Amino acid sequence: MTEQAATLPIARVAIDSPLTHLDRLFDYLVPADLADAAVPGSRVRVRFAGRLVDGFVLERAERSDHDGRLAPLERSVSAEPVLSPQIARLARAVADRYGGTLADVLRLAVPPRHGRTETAAVAAGKAAVAAAKAGGDSGGQRPPGEWARYPAGASMLAALADGRSPRAVWWAPPGPAWPEMIATAVAAAVRSGRGALVVVPDHRDVDRVEVMLVEAVGRAAVVALRAGLGPAARYRAFLTVLRGQARVAVGTRAAVFAPVADLGLVVVWDEGDELHAEPLAPYPHTRDVAVLRARLEGAALLVGGFCPTAEADGLVRAGWAHPLVLPRAEVRALAPRVEATGSDEEYARDPAARAARLPSLAVRTARTSLADGAPVLIQVPRRGYQPSLACADCRRPARCPHCQGPLGRPASVGPPSCRWCGRPAAAWHCPACEATRLRASVTGDRRTAEELGRAFPDVLVRTSGRDGVLATVPAEPALVISTPGAEPVAAGGYGAVLLLDGWALLGRPDLRAAETALRRWAAAAALARPGGQGGRVVVAADAGLPPVQALIRWDPATFTAREADERAELGFPPATRIAAVDGTPAAVTELLDAARLPAGAEVLGPVPLPPPSRSTGAPGGEGELERLLVRVPRDQGGALAAALHAARGVLGTRHSTSGLRVQLDPQVLG
Template sequence: MVPEALEADAVPGTRVKVRFAGQLVNGWLLERVSESSHPRLAYLEKVVSPEPALAPEIARLARAVADRYAGSLADVLRLAVPPRHARVEKEPQPSPAPDPASPEVGGDPGDPVGWSGYPAGPALLRALADGRAPRAVWSALPGEEWPTRYAEAVAATVAGGRSAVVVVADARDLDRLDSALTTVLGPGRHVQLTSALGPARRYRAFLAARRGRVPVVIGTRAAMFAPVPRIGLVAIWDDGDDLHAEPRAPYPHAREVLLTRAQLAGGAALIGGFARTAEAQLLVETGWAREVTAGRAAVRARMPAIAPTGDDPQLARDPGAATARLPSLAWTVARDALSVDAPVLVQVPRRGYLPAVACATCRTPARCPHCAGPLALPSARGAPVCRWCARVAAAYACPECRGRRLRASVTGARRTAEELGRAFPGVPVRTSGREEVLATVPGGAGLVIATPGAEPVADGGYGAVLLLDSWALLTRADLRAGEEALRRWLAAAALGRPGPAGGRVVVVADGALAPVQALLRWDAGWFAARELAERRELGFPPAVRMASVTGPPAAVAELLAESRLPAEAELLGPVPADGDRERMLVRVPRARAAALAAALHSAAGVRTARKAADPLRLQVDPLTLF
């Protein structure tokens, strides 16, 4: 019941307080109705703020996301709406909010010239400008200025009188997209929405979108619920990046949230990247989306010359290439690029100096004597340190042979920089990784050692790109190991110069491997189709829907026993998780995904009502299965 004193402020979308079980709790007012079938109603206690922060479209989306991921609506709303900042709400509004369909909000359509390298590109922009809802999976050309292409797609959407939301993985990509949108749309036409902004700035940007003052919101995964009016386009760049997966319950993925939003609102969807995930390939094969790719002639003209070091001709010339960390081909390519005053990018999968060491005598991996964690060397003269408990093992002795000398098992980025600095004296060496991520580097001769995802953009492109330690990516015990390796390689190789301009890429791997073949041909679509076919055959996502239940064995067994799982459900496991916990997997056909989520959510609710002591982690479509 709404008291008369709160009649004006109690509108749908406002934050309220209600008395529940004798306590005042926070809630959302979703809808006002004239009558109720419930015999007794309590009175609404308080309207926290008259600001309708929760848009009806976002409320529907949050309900759909909660149902899809077997979560609660409250958990999704905590992700969708940032905490209230009262001072920001009271700030004066500069001018009345314009209508989303007015000419003031509209603009010039995106320039189709940049998309002309893709046969379906100009048609995509025309459809966006006409107010239609195209759905596209875009494979970007090597060296593509993808922020500008996204800005052009957003401009076409805004010209059609609609709004757009674009999600990227990290702050570096966001800065590039911000610059491109400012150039194409002009200043003041978009806002950034990320969790790193701080409470006041984030809520101010959120309110600018909610009040319709800007037609475009960009950001990291925090922007996937941005409440823009008349949503016309949702877009995501590099959907395979694990940063798009929300680490808080119910663990939604930004790609799936945006696709659900496009489906509910009848808007357009754009999934872009140099690589392609199996999930994006499934959209293409089912007809939900259309692929936007360039012709082979355009790909060959733009891609650098790529060579592996493990194929037969290379091994005939250099027998040591199969075991060498920096084979002669890679060294020669780097030397040639530096000789013409071009920068060289070296991608190393591991950060640090020597992140894993072993006994130099018997090759036994060095483990911490206190917690059995792996030992690492932080520098050339440092003592070994445990990567788990951070204790220093200065007096380490091998438990097998009592030897005290250590050798490298895995070489990190800083050790690689040290080695290459000695190999090419006088050449400046820069590192880009967790401690310091570089956005750009100058175009002159220099070595850039970077971990995957931290590769800076070089002025004019890199003359050479070396992809080292490929085994560290390809041999991971993960369903997505090959897909992730190709994604990281393509992202680094795309920063190189075209082959006709002297750009070269060397991947230290066997050329017969499928990910390496996809890199050599620059054919992410072929590899994604191959991956999807294999997962269909083996019964793995995205060909099926899968959920994981992680926790103490007794609690996992109890929840699954109480769940009314669909008849088609298969139980896989248990497999060991961290500590004394275990993980069970539940697999169902995609057609039974909703039934699986509902059954698990209901069983989890029963455990919560009973106040079960043992916590469980319930996750639908987890990125990591084992």
């Protein structure tokens, strides 16, 4: 018989299992030889259903509610308490909000163990803790900088420095000042003796913010958590935060779970970026996790961007956060001059502008900027060469004869090929009119660079996109072609920014199309010089459209409020919460039958899913897939998540969940 620990002999363990009906804690006996190692937050191995599985000890107790005989812990993987109580509570709250399991969230929150890294010298860690505290506390008060332009900016910094926890949604000013403004807010929180966490969309943003944070609070106090780090470096950075060797963490999506001690401030930058949406179950969004964490730990929260989403605006409408909006006089001083090619004045001056991809206004603006010695940024919504083709005669979209996928041309030479199956279509003919000629219905960044190279033969052309992202460009005449999110920063700002193919963003069959278009346009336009210094932005879209008008006036706050009002009238998020259930028809029907949905739930569908969904994360493999939507008022979102979680548990006992994906608050609703 196993000799049990003398004190707290019961360990409550969260096992690593994807099965929903096992989403609870299990009691195990702590052997005497593991009493010191099996501490709360440590990794263990236990025997479950006849096999060894990983798990975390969440707590130790004197007695168990289980009447039967308890199995002992098999072994301790590590005595390092990698799961802090705060992160354990956060993980449980995230799982409950999204109808997922604790195990799935813990896989996102705690990186895999790296033994050699974990056994690093403890003495070095203690020295780093002392250095971080000394460096952070001796930083002195920073001037408010650009925060002084906001009526409530100085008071927010004062509240952070006094140890209070203000919550705000921040509409950032045009220009490159946002990393420095984040660093100033973090420095104020650190002066109060607390830690801070900053979450940004990608590694280039991490680099920009890290530089400013090091300047504000010192190198020893800052650690960067990047998605691209290797196993050892990732785990080392995680332990640096866990052990208190760094008081400030900055990173991408998963960094929102970083175990920062005495957390005083959470910052989420550009929360509308698609990179903040986790593609793994239970599909949490960084913004929502940050809100939960701020509530649980009593921390301040700053959700910011050039164009915050309607969901962020909902925090203000609920009275939970305050708005930080730049006064109009300050906007006029910082924003570039924005013009639309689709205005009546431009159509009168250039009748061909209705059909031209690069109207005369854009060409004139680019030439003026280049003549002044400044670079020009051209944003193109699509990457590649000609990602979409159509029949040249009847304009019907060109489809693959084999799988009916869309045809595209990956390069200037060679036949078109299918974007789904990759097969070339050298002998394509239109099934409607029998024509054999193709035309580009969408032009990518590589084709755009080729066209502009011919239009401006003596000008240097740079590209920034998936094949190679530029961080910065020098202040010299050049054309910089970029896809959204890959725009490099120009020294001194761009003289002109051209936003091409506005229809490609605005015409997407997506609830967030207009919001996303404005956010991407604003992010590029913010890199231009202020209008007083000659900075100009040209957007190729109808001047009368609300997102275009919001960009022209640089008034994203009004646009977001209007967008939220319209969605509320139609019953769309954030006024409601929606669950998307994807899977085979049999699996979707079985889940719906097992779910006890809230009284106000509205079931929409099911409808067939298009074939590309099989290659973008939908379950089921081969065969027909369909989607079911369940919509409830926002105050019933928790009940909906609980109902779906319970239904998946019922199906799990029948081994019927393999063909299902359940996602609450999906970012894309076609």
